[in-house]
Amino acid sequence: MGLLFPAIMCGVFCYLGAIESAPLFGITGSFYGVGRPLVAGLLCGLVFGDVTQGVLCGVAVQAVFIANLSTGGATNSEITYASYGGIGLAMATTKDPAVAVTLSVLVGQTFGLIFYNTRMAAYSFFNNGAQKAAEENNDRGITLWHVVYPQICTFFLRAVPVFLAIYFGQGLVDSLLNSVPEIVTHIISVLGGVLPALGIGMLMNIVVKDKIQLVFFFAGFVLLSFAGLSMVAIVFIAVLVAYLVYLSSAKVAAPAVEASGTANSADAAYEDDDLF
Structure with a gap:
């Protein structure tokens, strides 16, 4: 029961940090606020009761994704899933920033992209419904297809997977970390420490x-x-x-x-x- 509330809240925050949640907080408040790893670290730290480690995990993950760009709707990693899925799962297990980085990259570039592309496909169906309602001057239909249905879809595709990953993934991550040799754990920590430097290097390549x-x-x-x-x-x-x-x-x-x-x-x- 102790993990139920943090897992639920991480799922809700993952939904609130989506760019589709702009009607609630605006794009700045949602995608560029709640959806950033640094803010996610603070929020995850609050719900897990360890703000210091949450912020440290958030800083490490933010450094990795600091130069992450989306061009024409295409992205190489879904940053919101990476933020709350990776940091939340790390806070539920080791609370180690290096492990948080590794899990965030794994979640963002696998499950995050799968659900991201699923959402894009579903939204094309909603657009057809909204266009048909507009042609019929159906105000209620426009609201349902353009606002209500997409928000419901976004909630289930973001909140539910993150909740399940944190709630049921804790035992899996703990067993893996406890069963693998110490050298493997050391390699994970080293790679997790190198990835933030790689993110800073990518940012410098853009800025300089x-x-x-x-x-x-x-x-x-x-x-x-x-x-x-x-x-x-x-x-x-x-x-x-x-x-x-x-x-x-x-x-x-x-x-x-x-x-x-x-x-x-x-x-x-x-x-x-x-x-x-």
């Missing part, structure tokens, strides 16, 4: 446009590892440096824009409108 910008990342690493500064202090330093770089870039760009505008004005003075 010029190799000279890597200097700022190395400076932050030195300040954290050797100078002993806290992360909060480094954030303030980073904000000041970013502001100085912005000011210097603006001062360099302004004369170039003015020169370009002057040249265009000079060219315009010699233009003959009758020629065009």
Whole structure:
């Protein structure tokens, strides 16, 4: 009975974190709020009674998926399933962030994608019903096919699988971790620690446009590892440096824009409108 309530709440949060739940919280509050691993770690920590470990698991999983992108509706991992399925299952077993990362990747890239694509297929059926209701000027039918039925479908495809995975998967995960050799458990922990670094690397590949910008990342690493500064202090330093770089870039760009505008004005003075 002790696992029933946390499993139910993780399933409900997985539903509330879906982009389809936007009518409840808006896209920012649902998909970009409740659906993020960092928030999922906090919520899972609250329902399992260990906020510290929940947040640590959330931070680790967030680092893995920090550069996760969906292009044209296609995605390589379903982040909401990964958040609540992986973190919730880890909180029900070891509460180890490395295990949470491994489980999140496994859940997000297997079961998450299966149910994600199932939802996409079901929604095409709902769209046909909504279109037919619109052609018949059936307001009630439009509401049912466009809002009610999709929400019910989303709830069952998100809340139920996550609940079942956490409630019945605890024993399976515990038995696997207890039965496998220690070297395998160590490999899982090592890989779980490497995956967040891979996520940060993918993010840097997107953000860094010029190799000279890597200097700022190395400076932050030195300040954290050797100078002993806290992360909060480094954030303030980073904000000041970013502001100085912005000011210097603006001062360099302004004369170039003015020169370009002057040249265009000079060219315009010699233009003959009758020629065009």
